[in-house]
Amino acid sequence: MDHPHRRLNPLTNEYILVSPHRIKRPWLGQTEPLQSINLPKYDPDCYLCPGNRRSNGEQNPSYNHTFTFENDFAAVLPPPLPSPPPPPHPFLTCQPIHGACDVVVFHPRHDLTLSDLPLHDIESVIDEWTRIYQMRGAEQGIKYVQIFENKGAMMGCSNPHPHAQIWSLSVVPTIAAVELESLIKYSLSHTRWRPCLLCEYAHVELKLQTRVVVLNQSWVAVVPWWATWPFELIVLPYRRHIPCLSDLDVAEKAALADIIARVSRCFDNLFSCSFPYSMGVHQQPIPAQNSTIDVAHIHLHFDPPLLRSATVRKFLVGFELMAEAQRDLTPEEAAVRLRSCSEGLPNVT
Amino acid sequence: MDHPHRRLNPLTNEYILVSPHRIKRPWLGQTEPLQSINLPKYDPDCYLCPGNRRSNGEQNPSYNHTFTFENDFAAVLPPPLPSPPPPPHPFLTCQPIHGACDVVVFHPRHDLTLSDLPLHDIESVIDEWTRIYQMRGAEQGIKYVQIFENKGAMMGCSNPHPHAQIWSLSVVPTIAAVELESLIKYSLSHTRWRPCLLCEYAHVELKLQTRVVVLNQSWVAVVPWWATWPFELIVLPYRRHIPCLSDLDVAEKAALADIIARVSRCFDNLFSCSFPYSMGVHQQPIPAQNSTIDVAHIHLHFDPPLLRSATVRKFLVGFELMAEAQRDLTPEEAAVRLRSCSEGLPNVT
Ligand SMILES: [Zn+2]
Ligand SMILES: [Zn+2]
Numbered sequence: 001m002d003h004p005h006r007r008l009n010p011l012t013n014e015y016i017l018v019s020p021h022r023i024k025r026p027w028l029g030q031t032e033p034l035q036s037i038n039l040p041k042y043d044p045d046c047y048l049c050p051g052n053r054r055s056n057g058e059q060n061p062s063y064n065h066t067f068t069f070e071n072d073f074a075a076v077l078p079p080p081l082p083s084p085p086p087p088p089h090p091f092l093t094c095q096p097i098h099g100a101c102d103v104v105v106f107h108p109r110h111d112l113t114l115s116d117l118p119l120h121d122i123e124s125v126i127d128e129w130t131r132i133y134q135m136r137g138a139e140q141g142i143k144y145v146q147i148f149e150n151k152g153a154m155m156g157c158s159n160p161h162p163h164a165q166i167w168s169l170s171v172v173p174t175i176a177a178v179e180l181e182s183l184i185k186y187s188l189s190h191t192r193w194r195p196c197l198l199c200e201y202a203h204v205e206l207k208l209q210t211r212v213v214v215l216n217q218s219w220v221a222v223v224p225w226w227a228t229w230p231f232e233l234i235v236l237p238y239r240r241h242i243p244c245l246s247d248l249d250v251a252e253k254a255a256l257a258d259i260i261a262r263v264s265r266c267f268d269n270l271f272s273c274s275f276p277y278s279m280g281v282h283q284q285p286i287p288a289q290n291s292t293i294d295v296a297h298i299h300l301h302f303d304p305p306l307l308r309s310a311t312v313r314k315f316l317v318g319f320e321l322m323a324e325a326q327r328d329l330t331p332e333e334a335a336v337r338l339r340s341c342s343e344g345l346p347n348v349t
Numbered sequence: 350m351d352h353p354h355r356r357l358n359p360l361t362n363e364y365i366l367v368s369p370h371r372i373k374r375p376w377l378g379q380t381e382p383l384q385s386i387n388l389p390k391y392d393p394d395c396y397l398c399p400g401n402r403r404s405n406g407e408q409n410p411s412y413n414h415t416f417t418f419e420n421d422f423a424a425v426l427p428p429p430l431p432s433p434p435p436p437p438h439p440f441l442t443c444q445p446i447h448g449a450c451d452v453v454v455f456h457p458r459h460d461l462t463l464s465d466l467p468l469h470d471i472e473s474v475i476d477e478w479t480r481i482y483q484m485r486g487a488e489q490g491i492k493y494v495q496i497f498e499n500k501g502a503m504m505g506c507s508n509p510h511p512h513a514q515i516w517s518l519s520v521v522p523t524i525a526a527v528e529l530e531s532l533i534k535y536s537l538s539h540t541r542w543r544p545c546l547l548c549e550y551a552h553v554e555l556k557l558q559t560r561v562v563v564l565n566q567s568w569v570a571v572v573p574w575w576a577t578w579p580f581e582l583i584v585l586p587y588r589r590h591i592p593c594l595s596d597l598d599v600a601e602k603a604a605l606a607d608i609i610a611r612v613s614r615c616f617d618n619l620f621s622c623s624f625p626y627s628m629g630v631h632q633q634p635i636p637a638q639n640s641t642i643d644v645a646h647i648h649l650h651f652d653p654p655l656l657r658s659a660t661v662r663k664f665l666v667g668f669e670l671m672a673e674a675q676r677d678l679t680p681e682e683a684a685v686r687l688r689s690c691s692e693g694l695p696n697v698t
């Protein structure tokens with residue numbers, strides 16, 4: 001694997017070009033400003049801090065754990081929507097979409113990320129994600145609930161106060177739909193039993209260990225074989241098939257909080273900075289009545305943009321926008337570096 | 350179309366979420382440093398300027414038009430490559446790839462972009478692209494020749510001296526393969542004639558004019574119905590079906606140079622800056638012997654990252670990385686703004 005080669009992402013059916021021989025290329029490109037890490041515990045100008053006013057004039061409560069509100073600039077709106085006019089050509093069809101956009105603030109403290117919060121506070125965040133997933137999923141026409149976090153100015157995040165967004169939609173969005181299609185196809189590939197692509201993948205990685213970064217009693221974090229981002233991670237439950245947040249038992253929820261905390265600290269340690277990333281939870285779409293879409297296997301994607309240090313980012317440009325994802329550092333080397341920043345692989349068997 | 354809706358990209362079969370009501374959202378995010386535009390005509394430290402030495406010690410000739418050399422840090426290598434070891438599991442299969450990476454410098458002048466070059470110099474660039482497409486396409490096992498340009502530090506481009514890269518590969522890369530599959534499917538949708546998706550799309554846009562930005566006697570530049578980037582453009586020949594650069598006649602080549610120049614100036618005018626973008630040429634894969642892959646329709650994608658000004662970029666993060674592309678500004682509004690910066694739509698019929 002020292003030579004250029006391609007790897008297939010079985011979730012998206014897209015290839016990535018890996019160029020391990022090129023890792024010694026000198027860096028001549030842009031560097032980013034280093035983010036300040038001296039944040040106050042409370043910022044009077046932050047629209048997420050307790051007691052402050054948001055741009056629509058509403059005042060945040062003085063909350064103690066999580067705090068959820070509807071985004072004042074939601075990308076989708078509640079129903080009913082006017083039906084779109086008939087298109088002048090099939091190419092120009094507007095597909096209607098409705099839904100809601102919620103913001104989940106993790107904690108009253110302006111300065112505490114998932115690396116810093118006590119485990120029970122991270123469990124409160126997971127509880128809140130689960131509550132919204134169920135509440136929005138019960139609303140009319142909602143088909144998918146997308147939980148994601150944008151962390152760091154490098155990810156375009158305008159506010160460092162730790163929070164996630166949850167967009168609940170009347171459609172299954174493109175990437176979730178593509179992954180789900182791959183899971184369905186894989187499950188149908190064996191007629192006698194119904195294998196899960198991600199259960200199987202987790203087992204393969206646990207056996208080999210080469211790409212495993214963090215492991216606990218229920219979850220594993222690996223740099224996937226097909227990683228696009230230099231230090232991309234996928235976090236999977238590996239002991240049993242788990243479609244969604246609602247299916248987690250108490251121990252699995254505690255273990256999810258644990259692996260989120262350990263992944264975050266591992267990232268922060270890597271370049272000694274508050275590590276920027278986009279995180280997303282992929283899980284079961286909202287099942288229609290009489291339907292059982294239990295083929296989904298819950299997992300978290302962490303896509304961090306950093307490449308060589310806290311100030312050098314990877315750009316998805318040029319060949320990657322026009323042709324195919326590409327990386328120089330192999331996922332195996334990324335895993336070695338991340339493991340050296342983790343708190344050790346516990347011997348869980 | 351004032352309400353949130355989704356649009357389908359028929360080339361990739363992916364949706365984009367459009368949220369036109371959200372365009373008044375205040376901007377609180379990161380801004381980028383404004384790039385200096387006072388570049389010297391010659392920079393003694395530039396590895397692309399005539400007569401200078403590159404990092405491998407080679408000296409550039411004192412060229413007068415274009416200058417092409419093999420990238421000193423190529424992402425792919427020439428054959429033969431060792432065959433990869435048998436994978437421990439089908440998920441972990443390495444696909445071998447070989448090829449070559451060329452750099453095409455547009456002009457000896459360090460400071461002249463495609464906006465500034467006389468048309469005959471842009472024609473020389475197109476001639477050189479065509480020559481490499483044919484030369485590399487004749488090499489053993491090459492299946493695709495991907496021409497692309499990364500312009501501007503915001504696109505991670507480390508050198509402002511105008512140049513493109515050409516990666517010739519023993520595989521058809523992911524995005525070109527997906528687009529090609531859509532073109533083939535569309536062509537097979539009518540059994541009696543073989544319609545071209547992009548010929549048809551160009552005709553629809555020319556009839557409606559709403560998304561057309563620049564037009565000349567052979568080519569049209571439109572903000573596609575499904576644009577992901579705020580001011581994304583697709584440049585298409587609309588008079589006849591043209592699979593690749595080799596098929597352009599003299600007038601079509603001159604018209605391509607013309608529309609590239611006008612698109613570049615239009616971009617630069619929009620925010621009064623040297624507009625950053627990634628550009629890529631999609632065209633016919635290298636046909637195998639006895640094969641006629643003439644279903645491809647040559648087109649150029651321009652993907653610029655700028656959103657509101659020369660210093661505010663769009664980030665592809667969060668929801669977009671995890672779920673689906675999303676935009677606030679509609680493609681129709683983007684086209685209005687771009688048209689106001691162009692040199693007028695000539696009356697070509
Ligand atoms: Zn996923
Ligand atoms: Zn294309």
